[in-house]
Amino acid sequence: MTADDVIPQSTLDTPLAQITGLVVGLIFLAAAIIAIIRIVRGPSILDRMIATDALLATIMCALGGLLAFTGRADLLPVMLVISMFGFVGAVGVSRYVSRADLRTTSRYRRMGREDHRTGSIGTVEGVEPGVPESRRGAGDGSERA
Numbered sequence: 001m002t003a004d005d006v007i008p009q010s011t012l013d014t015p016l017a018q019i020t021g022l023v024v025g026l027i028f029l030a031a032a033i034i035a036i037i038r039i040v041r042g043p044s045i046l047d048r049m050i051a052t053d054a055l056l057a058t059i060m061c062a063l064g065g066l067l068a069f070t071g072r073a074d075l076l077p078v079m080l081v082i083s084m085f086g087f088v089g090a091v092g093v094s095r096y097v098s099r100a101d102l103r104t105t106s107r108y109r110r111m112g113r114e115d116h117r118t119g120s121i122g123t124v125e126g127v128e129p130g131v132p133e134s135r136r137g138a139g140d141g142s143e144r145a
Contacts, residue, residue, distance in 0.1 A: 021069075028062040049093045056086040 035058060038051035060079050067075045 024065065025062075028058055028065075031058045045093060045097060049090060053086055053090055056082055 032055055035051045035055035039048050039055065042048055060082050063075050063079050063082075066072065067079070
Protein backbone atom coordinates (compact mmCIF):
# COMPACT_ATOMS: atom_id res chain seq x y z
CA MET A 1 0.00 0.00 0.00
CA THR A 2 1.50 3.34 -1.07
CA ALA A 3 0.61 6.90 -0.18
CA ASP A 4 -1.13 7.30 -3.55
CA ASP A 5 -3.56 4.54 -2.60
CA VAL A 6 -4.46 6.21 0.69
CA ILE A 7 -4.52 9.87 -0.41
CA PRO A 8 -5.99 10.38 -3.86
CA GLN A 9 -4.19 13.05 -5.84
CA SER A 10 -6.25 15.68 -7.64
CA THR A 11 -5.20 17.10 -10.93
CA LEU A 12 -6.31 19.93 -13.16
CA ASP A 13 -7.08 17.59 -16.06
CA THR A 14 -10.84 18.06 -16.10
CA PRO A 15 -12.39 21.28 -17.45
CA LEU A 16 -14.40 21.77 -14.24
CA ALA A 17 -11.25 21.59 -12.13
CA GLN A 18 -9.50 24.07 -14.44
CA ILE A 19 -12.37 26.57 -14.23
CA THR A 20 -12.60 26.16 -10.46
CA GLY A 21 -8.85 26.65 -10.09
CA LEU A 22 -8.97 29.76 -12.27
CA VAL A 23 -11.88 31.30 -10.32
CA VAL A 24 -10.29 30.57 -6.94
CA GLY A 25 -6.95 31.92 -8.18
CA LEU A 26 -8.61 35.15 -9.36
CA ILE A 27 -10.31 35.58 -5.99
CA PHE A 28 -6.99 35.18 -4.18
CA LEU A 29 -5.36 37.59 -6.66
CA ALA A 30 -8.08 40.19 -6.07
CA ALA A 31 -7.69 39.85 -2.30
CA ALA A 32 -3.91 40.26 -2.60
CA ILE A 33 -4.25 43.35 -4.82
CA ILE A 34 -6.72 44.98 -2.41
CA ALA A 35 -4.38 44.29 0.51
CA ILE A 36 -1.40 45.74 -1.39
CA ILE A 37 -3.40 48.88 -2.20
CA ARG A 38 -4.23 49.30 1.50
CA ILE A 39 -0.56 48.77 2.41
CA VAL A 40 0.49 51.53 0.00
CA ARG A 41 -2.30 54.00 0.84
CA GLY A 42 -2.32 53.56 4.61
CA PRO A 43 -3.09 56.06 6.13
CA SER A 44 -1.80 54.82 9.50
CA ILE A 45 0.72 52.19 10.46
CA LEU A 46 -2.04 50.08 12.00
CA ASP A 47 -3.95 50.06 8.69
CA ARG A 48 -0.79 48.95 6.95
CA MET A 49 -0.17 46.20 9.51
CA ILE A 50 -3.71 44.85 9.20
CA ALA A 51 -3.36 44.89 5.40
CA THR A 52 -0.03 43.07 5.69
CA ASP A 53 -1.67 40.43 7.89
CA ALA A 54 -4.49 40.11 5.35
CA LEU A 55 -1.96 39.71 2.52
CA LEU A 56 -0.02 37.06 4.42
CA ALA A 57 -3.25 35.23 5.27
CA THR A 58 -4.26 35.33 1.59
CA ILE A 59 -0.90 33.92 0.55
CA MET A 60 -1.12 31.19 3.19
CA CYS A 61 -4.65 30.26 2.11
CA ALA A 62 -3.57 30.06 -1.53
CA LEU A 63 -0.59 27.90 -0.60
CA GLY A 64 -2.80 25.76 1.65
CA GLY A 65 -5.29 25.23 -1.17
CA LEU A 66 -2.47 24.32 -3.53
CA LEU A 67 -1.03 21.99 -0.89
CA ALA A 68 -4.38 20.27 -0.37
CA PHE A 69 -5.21 20.09 -4.07
CA THR A 70 -1.90 18.75 -5.33
CA GLY A 71 -0.63 16.95 -2.22
CA ARG A 72 2.70 18.80 -2.22
CA ALA A 73 4.02 18.55 1.31
CA ASP A 74 7.02 20.78 0.57
CA LEU A 75 4.86 23.91 0.90
CA LEU A 76 4.12 23.34 4.59
CA PRO A 77 7.44 24.81 5.85
CA VAL A 78 6.88 27.83 3.60
CA MET A 79 3.46 28.37 5.18
CA LEU A 80 4.95 28.07 8.66
CA VAL A 81 7.64 30.66 7.90
CA ILE A 82 5.04 33.06 6.45
CA SER A 83 2.86 32.69 9.54
CA MET A 84 5.89 33.28 11.77
CA PHE A 85 6.73 36.52 9.92
CA GLY A 86 3.13 37.65 10.22
CA PHE A 87 3.01 37.01 13.97
CA VAL A 88 6.39 38.58 14.72
CA GLY A 89 5.56 41.59 12.55
CA ALA A 90 2.19 42.15 14.20
CA VAL A 91 3.65 41.86 17.71
CA GLY A 92 6.52 44.19 16.82
CA VAL A 93 4.27 46.85 15.35
CA SER A 94 1.81 46.66 18.24
CA ARG A 95 4.61 47.08 20.78
CA TYR A 96 6.01 50.02 18.82
CA VAL A 97 2.62 51.71 18.56
CA SER A 98 1.79 51.18 22.24
CA ARG A 99 5.10 52.69 23.32
CA ALA A 100 4.65 55.59 20.89
CA ASP A 101 1.19 56.24 22.41
CA LEU A 102 2.65 56.31 25.91
CA ARG A 103 5.38 58.72 24.85
CA THR A 104 2.90 60.98 23.10
CA THR A 105 0.43 61.17 25.98
CA SER A 106 3.10 61.89 28.58
CA ARG A 107 4.60 64.56 26.30
CA TYR A 108 1.19 66.19 25.92
CA ARG A 109 0.67 66.10 29.68
CA ARG A 110 4.04 67.80 30.31
CA MET A 111 3.26 70.47 27.73
CA GLY A 112 -0.16 71.11 29.27
CA ARG A 113 -2.06 70.31 26.09
CA GLU A 114 -5.48 68.82 26.52
CA ASP A 115 -8.41 67.92 24.36
CA HIS A 116 -10.68 70.98 24.19
CA ARG A 117 -13.90 68.95 24.02
CA THR A 118 -13.51 66.82 27.13
CA GLY A 119 -10.78 68.66 29.03
CA SER A 120 -8.73 65.48 29.22
CA ILE A 121 -6.10 63.70 27.20
CA GLY A 122 -8.03 60.56 26.46
CA THR A 123 -9.82 59.27 29.50
CA VAL A 124 -12.52 60.70 31.70
CA GLU A 125 -10.10 61.60 34.49
CA GLY A 126 -7.34 62.72 32.11
CA VAL A 127 -4.86 60.12 33.37
CA GLU A 128 -4.02 57.08 31.27
CA PRO A 129 -3.25 53.82 33.02
CA GLY A 130 0.29 52.71 32.36
CA VAL A 131 1.79 56.21 32.30
CA PRO A 132 3.59 56.63 35.62
CA GLU A 133 3.08 59.93 37.37
CA SER A 134 6.18 61.56 38.78
CA ARG A 135 6.22 62.18 42.53
CA ARG A 136 9.20 64.48 42.29
CA GLY A 137 8.75 67.55 44.46
CA ALA A 138 6.15 65.91 46.68
CA GLY A 139 8.23 66.69 49.75
CA ASP A 140 7.86 63.33 51.47
CA GLY A 141 11.06 61.85 50.03
CA SER A 142 9.36 58.78 48.58
CA GLU A 143 9.54 58.05 44.91
CA ARG A 144 7.84 55.38 42.87
CA ALA A 145 9.91 52.98 40.79
